Amino acid sequence: MEASTKIMKPIILGIAKGGDPGDLKTFVLSLRKTGYDGDVCLFVDDLAPETLHFLHEHRVQLQAFPQRYFVQTRRFFLRFVVDLLPKKLRDRGQISFSQYYLKLNDARWACYFDFLRATRGLYSHVMFTDVKDVFFQRQPFDFEWKSPFCSFYEDPAFVIRDEPHTSGWIREGYGPQETESLLAKRVICSGVTFAEIDAAMEYLYIICQHMIRINARGLVDQGVYNYILHRQLLKSAFIYDYPETPVLHTGLMATEKLQFDEQGLVVNGSGRVVNVIHQYFKHRKALARCLELVTAPA
Numbered sequence: 001m002e003a004s005t006k007i008m009k010p011i012i013l014g015i016a017k018g019g020d021p022g023d024l025k026t027f028v029l030s031l032r033k034t035g036y037d038g039d040v041c042l043f044v045d046d047l048a049p050e051t052l053h054f055l056h057e058h059r060v061q062l063q064a065f066p067q068r069y070f071v072q073t074r075r076f077f078l079r080f081v082v083d084l085l086p087k088k089l090r091d092r093g094q095i096s097f098s099q100y101y102l103k104l105n106d107a108r109w110a111c112y113f114d115f116l117r118a119t120r121g122l123y124s125h126v127m128f129t130d131v132k133d134v135f136f137q138r139q140p141f142d143f144e145w146k147s148p149f150c151s152f153y154e155d156p157a158f159v160i161r162d163e164p165h166t167s168g169w170i171r172e173g174y175g176p177q178e179t180e181s182l183l184a185k186r187v188i189c190s191g192v193t194f195a196e197i198d199a200a201m202e203y204l205y206i207i208c209q210h211m212i213r214i215n216a217r218g219l220v221d222q223g224v225y226n227y228i229l230h231r232q233l234l235k236s237a238f239i240y241d242y243p244e245t246p247v248l249h250t251g252l253m254a255t256e257k258l259q260f261d262e263q264g265l266v267v268n269g270s271g272r273v274v275n276v277i278h279q280y281f282k283h284r285k286a287l288a289r290c291l292e293l294v295t296a297p298a
Helices: 019-035 049-057 072-083 087-098 104-118 164-182 198-211 221-232 290-297
Strands: 009-017 038-045 061-064 123-129 134-136 151-154 192-196 238-240 246-247 277-278
Touching: 009 104, 019 049, 019 072, 019 134, 038 049, 049 061, 061 087, 087 104, 087 198, 087 246, 104 221, 123 238, 134 238, 134 246, 134 290, 151 246, 192 198, 192 246, 198 221, 198 238, 238 246
Parallel strands: 009 038, 009 123, 038 061, 151 238, 246 277
Antiparallel strands: 123 192, 134 277, 151 192
């Protein structure tokens, strides 16, 4: 972690809701096999008792999501109440209340913001990550940090114009004119991000304000993420590309583009074993040997 000399613990933040517990185990077992000894905290909803037990056994902190309120009238009522707060409390109040009406994928950012604000002083670096389609090959924070905020491009063959989900989410949040201006930009995946704590708080504040402003209604955070980074709204950010990336987003990649070392671990364009693999579901067969390596008992 070269970008900071302040020695505090790193933390990994994610969410987990229902689904196949096997994928969650892949995330945790591969992480622990790297030797990572920082904290992990998951905001959870609707997990089976045996899954919760597994997470406790592997030293994962658990936070329950706030009760959801999807009814639009309740959403507007909550926002109306917050607008009555004194100005100095309004912005943070809006973020805190948004946890109760945004859907989980979008509400996670407000949950992270309040969590890190409450634990200020404990953590130096943060990894924001998807969970059920992620596994680890190296300690996650062990790479060359080129900025206090580190993000990662998707496959270089794709721009936003080529990816209907991302372009659709930007259009939903910001309208056709803003979308048109971003169509030729590369796709940046919101599924894995690293940041020093101050950069993390700056980012969380900005993305939460955007979620509130556009009245997000589910699964638009990828669009907001691309908007924030391509509009350079953060003080300092670096987006890693394939030759040097420590995080490989594989969702848009053709399977034949995956490269492996002699052991069977996935490498980037420079031949370095990447720390984190994201969106691996579509490549399960090709990654079978790799998955076996990273989850097998030491």
